[in-house]
Amino acid sequence: MSQIVCENLKYLYSVGTPFESVAIDDVNISIEKGEIVGVIGHTGSGKSTLIQHLNALLEPYSGKVFLNGKDVWENKSEIRSVRFAVGLCFQYPEYQIFEETVFKEISFGPKQMGLDEKEIEERVYESADFVGINKELMNKSPFDLSGGQKRRVAIASVIAMRPEVLVLDEPCAGLDPAGRERILSLIKSYQQKMGNTVILVSHSMEDVAKLAQKVIVMNKGRVAFQSSVSEVFSHARELKEMGLNVPQITEVFLKLKKRGIDCRTDIYTVEDAYNEIKRLKSLS
Amino acid sequence: MISDITIGQYFPGNSPIHKMDARVKIVLTFAVIITIFLCRNFASLALVTFSIFGFVALSKIKIKTVLKGIKPLIFIIAVTAFINLFYGTGEPVAEFWIFKITKNGIMNAVFLAVRIISLVVASSLLTYTTTPTALTYAIERLLKPLTYLKVDVHTFAMTMTIALRFIPTLVEEVEKITAAQKSRGADMESGNLIKRVKALVPVLIPLFVSSFRRANELAYAMECRCYRGGEGRTKMKQLKMKTGDYFSIFVVVLMIAGVILLNIFIGKI
Numbered sequence: 001m002s003q004i005v006c007e008n009l010k011y012l013y014s015v016g017t018p019f020e021s022v023a024i025d026d027v028n029i030s031i032e033k034g035e036i037v038g039v040i041g042h043t044g045s046g047k048s049t050l051i052q053h054l055n056a057l058l059e060p061y062s063g064k065v066f067l068n069g070k071d072v073w074e075n076k077s078e079i080r081s082v083r084f085a086v087g088l089c090f091q092y093p094e095y096q097i098f099e100e101t102v103f104k105e106i107s108f109g110p111k112q113m114g115l116d117e118k119e120i121e122e123r124v125y126e127s128a129d130f131v132g133i134n135k136e137l138m139n140k141s142p143f144d145l146s147g148g149q150k151r152r153v154a155i156a157s158v159i160a161m162r163p164e165v166l167v168l169d170e171p172c173a174g175l176d177p178a179g180r181e182r183i184l185s186l187i188k189s190y191q192q193k194m195g196n197t198v199i200l201v202s203h204s205m206e207d208v209a210k211l212a213q214k215v216i217v218m219n220k221g222r223v224a225f226q227s228s229v230s231e232v233f234s235h236a237r238e239l240k241e242m243g244l245n246v247p248q249i250t251e252v253f254l255k256l257k258k259r260g261i262d263c264r265t266d267i268y269t270v271e272d273a274y275n276e277i278k279r280l281k282s283l284s
Numbered sequence: 285m286i287s288d289i290t291i292g293q294y295f296p297g298n299s300p301i302h303k304m305d306a307r308v309k310i311v312l313t314f315a316v317i318i319t320i321f322l323c324r325n326f327a328s329l330a331l332v333t334f335s336i337f338g339f340v341a342l343s344k345i346k347i348k349t350v351l352k353g354i355k356p357l358i359f360i361i362a363v364t365a366f367i368n369l370f371y372g373t374g375e376p377v378a379e380f381w382i383f384k385i386t387k388n389g390i391m392n393a394v395f396l397a398v399r400i401i402s403l404v405v406a407s408s409l410l411t412y413t414t415t416p417t418a419l420t421y422a423i424e425r426l427l428k429p430l431t432y433l434k435v436d437v438h439t440f441a442m443t444m445t446i447a448l449r450f451i452p453t454l455v456e457e458v459e460k461i462t463a464a465q466k467s468r469g470a471d472m473e474s475g476n477l478i479k480r481v482k483a484l485v486p487v488l489i490p491l492f493v494s495s496f497r498r499a500n501e502l503a504y505a506m507e508c509r510c511y512r513g514g515e516g517r518t519k520m521k522q523l524k525m526k527t528g529d530y531f532s533i534f535v536v537v538l539m540i541a542g543v544i545l546l547n548i549f550i551g552k553i
Contacts, residue, residue: 016348057463080469088467095457097462098489108486112469143493172477 001070004054004086004165009063021048024221024273024280027063031165031199031214036191038208038229039201041218042243047201050218052083054199055086067165069081084113087163091170102145102153103138109161127160128153131186136152136266144284148179155183161188172207184211205247209233215246230266250274258281266273294415300528301343301413306422308529312408319540320402328546330394333402335539339532340405342411353408354401354416361400366395416448418521425523438514446502454495461490 007168009027014020025044031037036116042181042256052058056072056079065072072082087109099105106128110120128138131152142153142171156173167171168187172180178189188211191198202208208215209230215232217225223233233239236246246268253267253276264278267273296311316336323329340350354361372389379385411419424441431437465486466472470485519536 016352052463057466080471083469090424090460090464090467092460094494095461095490096468096486098486098493108470109468112471163470206497239528 002066003033004031005066005069006050006053007064007066009053009065010061011058012061015061022221022236024053025238027223029216029223029226031197033164033197034191034195034216035074036187036198036200036212038180038212038215039172039199039218040203040205040208040215040244041224045218045242046221047218048169048264049221049254051088051199051201054167055088055207056082056166057088076117077210080112084109084161085159086165087161089155089158089169089171091173093150096154096157097142100141101107101238102133102142105142105153106133106157106160109157113161119236119270123160124156124160127156130159130190131156132182147173148182151179151183155186163196165199167199167201169201170203171200172202172204177283180207186210205233205270206249209247209250217242229268233268235265293411295345295349295412297344297413299342299344299413301339301409303528304413304524304532305523305525305529306418307425307523308525308532309410309414310419310422310426312532315540316406317403319543320399321407322540322543322547323399324547325550326391326395327550328543329398329402331539331542331546332524333398335535336406336409340409343409345409345412348406349412350408354404357400357404361397364400365397368393368396416521417445420445421519421521421523422446431482436514436534438517442514450498453498454491455548457491457494458487463488503542 006029010025011023012020023160025049027046029050033035039047039051049058053060056065059073063183067082067085072079077144094156097105099108103124106124107120109201110123120216125135126137131154133149133156135147142150146155151171155168166187171183175183184207186262187198187200190196196210200211212229215225215229216223216229217232217239224242225235233246233250236250239246246254248273249270250265253263253265253273257265258264260281264276267276316332320329320332323332329404340347369385369389370383372386372392372509374388376384376386398412400462402536414422420441423444427435427437427440462470462472470483473479474489475483
């Protein structure tokens, strides 16, 4: 059984006003437990609307969302338990940071779950350690942190709820290369250590290629592709038409092929490229 | 949701009402509102109400949208009408304990309800069909005589423009922050009043922080574009009165005359 299933999901914005518009329509996806799934799409393609359905922030206009086989909207009074099970971390930490100290900030989620003090403390230190926030920072104001640190505190505050599914909306946007690398490796090790599902929304084809096993491509509110990384990135032309792209390194190999070099084109990471070049060299 | 509030919102359109000079719209709206209060009987109130809905029809704004704007006020209208039921004079129609409902009371209640609805519709029509910028330009222009009294009208208008401009931004921000906090399990929908007020803290603090940051950035951006107050500033879009404006003025004057005549010839309710 798939962990998350969306069936014919449809959502409209501003229903009943002249601004009414379709955000997503006819979305059918299924996500297995333990996968890292990349969600890519142009701005306004409905990515954010889609992920806000996964933790029941938005109620579908029509269609259903199932978590472990249960309709999330079946019992409205238990909607918060869905949000604890599917932890969603938004792009901008500025929109959630409000506490006096980093410790309190990270403990907000666990506190809402009604855990006892000891358990909260344990989870806060565990998740802070996980995202690489030092103990010395715990009593500092979260407003004094750098952009990358704020982002990591925000992720820690979601991880501290120990969600079965972690959804990250553009976790690397606006970070410098080092901060970006750090968040990506953190996501990877989180998934490996916990065996939890991670859904990663990103603009960067490189990030998705590097981490994800499966990719969902959104275009104009609909699912354009939903498949493995190699399957999705083999549609280079269609992706470009949607204003997306394949990873830069893939493009290099596509162009090499065009020039008559007999190389593979399913190259998505620098590591793939390294191996392929080595292979080509040994042939010649 | 918070974004469902339609009062004060602008709905883009291309109707004759949208095209009117904002100054004329403001003055006429005030004139209509004053006229609503001048009405002393159903005939005159009906005249004003019909004229208002005539303007609404001309603006091509869906009647559904207009009625949605009244929805948040239903409670106030109902309570006002209900209280007025008992303040009539004359023969009681129904009576219990110390309360008595008279024919006059019922008439008063209906009259008041219609009056409030007309007021709301008339004033919403102004904001529905006028962009906030046009509105503030018009206010700046209308208040210009006050500069002789050393009132800084331009700064006042600019402050208002900025405030109005950022309402949708703030609304959007509140929604984003609420979504982020709800994702962390914040409970905003249940509990007693004190619990609910406390639940607002995680939303208000990020909102304040970002508002101050935004204000700072806006000030820098304005300085970078050499903003230095109102003196000598010209406008790209000049306000100009056209045939439609003169025609509307004519219609409203006719309506006021009608109301005065009806007030004289038909007695008070």
